[in-house]
Amino acid sequence: MWRRIKEPPSIISALDVSFDVAKKIAYELDKITHVSGLKIGSMLVMEHGLKVCQALKSNVPVILDMQKGATDIPEIVREQVKLAASYDVDAFIGSPLGAGSGRGTTKQGTLEAFVSACMEYSVIPIVVLEMTQPGATYFIRESACEELAQMICGLEIPYVVAPATKPERITLYREIFERESADVEIISPGVGPQRTGDPLKDSAEAVRHGADHVVIGRAIYKANNPANVALKIGGEIQKAFRERKQCLGKKKKSD
Amino acid sequence: MWRRIKEPPSIISALDVSFDVAKKIAYELDKITHVSGLKIGSMLVMEHGLKVCQALKSNVPVILDMQKGATDIPEIVREQVKLAASYDVDAFIGSPLGAGSGRGTTKQGTLEAFVSACMEYSVIPIVVLEMTQPGATYFIRESACEELAQMICGLEIPYVVAPATKPERITLYREIFERESADVEIISPGVGPQRTGDPLKDSAEAVRHGADHVVIGRAIYKANNPANVALKIGGEIQKAFRERKQCLGKKKKSD
Numbered sequence: 295m296w297r298r299i300k301e302p303p304s305i306i307s308a309l310d311v312s313f314d315v316a317k318k319i320a321y322e323l324d325k326i327t328h329v330s331g332l333k334i335g336s337m338l339v340m341e342h343g344l345k346v347c348q349a350l351k352s353n354v355p356v357i358l359d360m361q362k363g364a365t366d367i368p369e370i371v372r373e374q375v376k377l378a379a380s381y382d383v384d385a386f387i388g389s390p391l392g393a394g395s396g397r398g399t400t401k402q403g404t405l406e407a408f409v410s411a412c413m414e415y416s417v418i419p420i421v422v423l424e425m426t427q428p429g430a431t432y433f434i435r436e437s438a439c440e441e442l443a444q445m446i447c448g449l450e451i452p453y454v455v456a457p458a459t460k461p462e463r464i465t466l467y468r469e470i471f472e473r474e475s476a477d478v479e480i481i482s483p484g485v486g487p488q489r490t491g492d493p494l495k496d497s498a499e500a501v502r503h504g505a506d507h508v509v510i511g512r513a514i515y516k517a518n519n520p521a522n523v524a525l526k527i528g529g530e531i532q533k534a535f536r537e538r539k540q541c542l543g544k545k546k547k548s549d
Numbered sequence: 550m551w552r553r554i555k556e557p558p559s560i561i562s563a564l565d566v567s568f569d570v571a572k573k574i575a576y577e578l579d580k581i582t583h584v585s586g587l588k589i590g591s592m593l594v595m596e597h598g599l600k601v602c603q604a605l606k607s608n609v610p611v612i613l614d615m616q617k618g619a620t621d622i623p624e625i626v627r628e629q630v631k632l633a634a635s636y637d638v639d640a641f642i643g644s645p646l647g648a649g650s651g652r653g654t655t656k657q658g659t660l661e662a663f664v665s666a667c668m669e670y671s672v673i674p675i676v677v678l679e680m681t682q683p684g685a686t687y688f689i690r691e692s693a694c695e696e697l698a699q700m701i702c703g704l705e706i707p708y709v710v711a712p713a714t715k716p717e718r719i720t721l722y723r724e725i726f727e728r729e730s731a732d733v734e735i736i737s738p739g740v741g742p743q744r745t746g747d748p749l750k751d752s753a754e755a756v757r758h759g760a761d762h763v764v765i766g767r768a769i770y771k772a773n774n775p776a777n778v779a780l781k782i783g784g785e786i787q788k789a790f791r792e793r794k795q796c797l798g799k800k801k802k803s804d
Contacts, residue, residue, distance in 0.1 A: 304761070304762045304763075304786075305762065305763055305764075305765055305779055305782060305783060305786070306736060306762055306763070306764045306765070307764075307765055307766075307769055307770075307779070308738070308764050308765065308766035308770075309770065310766055310770070311770045315770060316770075318775075319769065319770055319775050322775050322776040322779075323769075323775065323776060323779055326776060326779045326780060326783065327783070328779060328780070328782070328783030328786070328787070329779055329783075330762060331639070331640065331762075333642075333764060339594065339595055339598070340594055340598060340599045341598055341599060342598045343594070343595060343596055343597045343598035344595045344596060344632065344633065344636040344638075345636065347633075347636045347637060347638050348636060348637050351637055355639035355640060356637065356638055356639050356640075357638075357639060357640040357641070357642060357675065358633050358638040358640070358641050358642070359642040365620060365644065365647060366680075367680065367681060367682040367743070368682055377599065378599065378602075378613050381599040381600065381602045381603055382602055382603050382606055382611065383589075383599070383602050383611055383612075383613040384586070384610035384611050384612060385586065385610060385611075385612040385613070386612075386613050387588075387612065387613070387614040389620065389647055390647075390688070391646070391647035391688050391689070392620060392644055392645075392646035392647025392648070392677075392680070392688070392689055393647070393680055393682065393685060394680070394682065394683075394684040394685045394686060394687035394688055394689065395684045395687045395688065396683050396684040396687075397684060397687060398684065398687070399683040399684050400683075401683040401684075402683075403682060403683055403684035403685075403687065404682060404684070404685075420612070422647075425621075425622065425647070425648055425649070426622060427622040427623055427648065427649065427658060427659060428649075428651050428654040428655075428656040428657075428658055429649040429650045429651040429652060429653065429654050429656075429658035429659070430648060430649045430658075430659075431649060432649035432650045432651075432652060432653070432658065433645070433646050433647070433649055433650070433689055433693040433694075433696070433697060434646070434647055434649065434688055434689055434693070435690075435693075438688040438689070438690075439688075441688070442688060481561060483563070488622070506559070507559045507560065507561055507585060507586075508560055508561070509560075509561045509562075509563050509588060510560055510561070510562055510563065511562075511563035511565055514562055514563075514574065514578075515562075515563075515564065515565070515566045515570060515571075515574055520573075520574050520577050520578065521577040521578060521581060524560055524562070524577075524578055524581045524583060524584055525581060525583070527560060527583070528560060528581065528582070528583030528584075531559075531560070531583070532583070
């Protein structure tokens with residue numbers, strides 16, 4: 295059914311190195327029968343783009359490992375943040391859900407490595423709490439996402455990502471942050487095509503439920519006049535944000 | 550403590566488009582006060598390298614979202630696989646742990662989208678079952694990794710990734726595949742620096758425990774003679790693989 299790389303056992307060589315070194319190694323491994331693949335990681339691709347895959351290709355198959363943007367082992371995550379910083383990246387969205395935390399161990403886990411690297415290189419960390427797609431929490435469970443939200447407060451992370459496709463989940467996270475008096479802003483993707491199809495309505499709903507920022511994809515980039523769409527959505531979320539703050543003010547007064 | 554992008558509420562514009570379109574949109578959004586960030590996704594970076602971040606930078610901060618290599622929403626994962634295929638990539642390592650499965654819903658989840666896109670574009674899918682680092686299963690739980698291994702069998706995925714840092718976990722996955730008569734080969738990273746420090750010993754141990762392929766990073770690329778190291782490790786794993794098959798033969802005979 296699938297092509298196979300090579301009969302086991304074999305070696306896949308991870309080329310988490312500069313292009314020149316990778317090329318040298320690819321050349322040297324070309325005739326080694328035990329080597330079944332050259333693993334091209336996100337660092338090379340981020341630096342040069344995917345053309346490295348072609349450039350390094352020889353007799354040995356090329357395996358692309360995008361290393362899950364800040365979802366890899368702590369050592370790689372630190373390198374990703376450093377490289378991104380050197381290219382003027384302001385903020386980095388990291389997703390430690392599948393990669394974990396060192397809490398309870400004596401070592402830094404992926405979450406902690408991500409945050410400390412962001413601190414070191416002055417990159418703003420944005421942590422994905424929960425994703426938008428159907429079945430997103432199938433493996434991870436909603437309770438683990440909520441525990442991550444709690445940990446965010448202790449780590450003083452300024453931004454998180456929570457799904458506009460599930461406004462009630464945004465509210466739940468907002469409540470966690472308020473309970474902990476944590477100054478965390480919520481960024482919500484998933485408006486428009488992933489939700490009701492109406493990005494204006496969805497954006498406003500997300501903000502009313504506790505989102506501070508919305509991520510807009512297709513609704514803007516497929517528009518005839520992107521600036522115009524951005525302006526319209528901007529108006530809607532401004533209104534929704536004001537409503538939310540007023541509600542909160544009333545609630546606090548009545549408490 | 551952290552720089553902030555902009556006061557809420559705001560719009561982050563996801564530029565999951567071609568560079569020319571992204572540039573046009575970035576220009577158009579430059580003066581829109583509601584827009585707090587340009588989100589540069591993995592597609593642009595994979596195509597052009599991180600220099601796109603600099604090229605698109607204006608008054609609006611640039612947010613890098615590497616979209617977790619096949620760990621994003623199904624729509625993006627499909628695009629990643631397609632783009633990788635167009636650049637001669639043979640195999641793609643996807644990690645659906647944090648992104649889920651559509652099982653139980655009426656839709657394709659990330660896992661299923663990854664597999665079907667690989668099929669469509671003739672890319673070999675490799676699925677991460679469990680990662681190597683401390684606390685890797687802190688959010689995900691080992692039981693979810695095991696459930697993913699079970700699902701792999703039904704989806705006829707040819708390769709998985711399991712951690713050489715935890716050989717007993719490799720054995721557990723190997724047993725699942727044998728019980729299900731699934732022809733799945735196990736790729737193991739995490740030998741050398743992440744384990745005992747001795748890549749030869751660690752590689753052999755991983756293979757004895759059920760790994761079919763080992764991923765070698767630093768041990769090869771930092772070596773004075775990478776080919777030589779590859780040859781040595783190749784010898785070790787060949788021996789270990791033979792031992793494992795013999796054991797299995799004996800076990801089957803005695804059953």
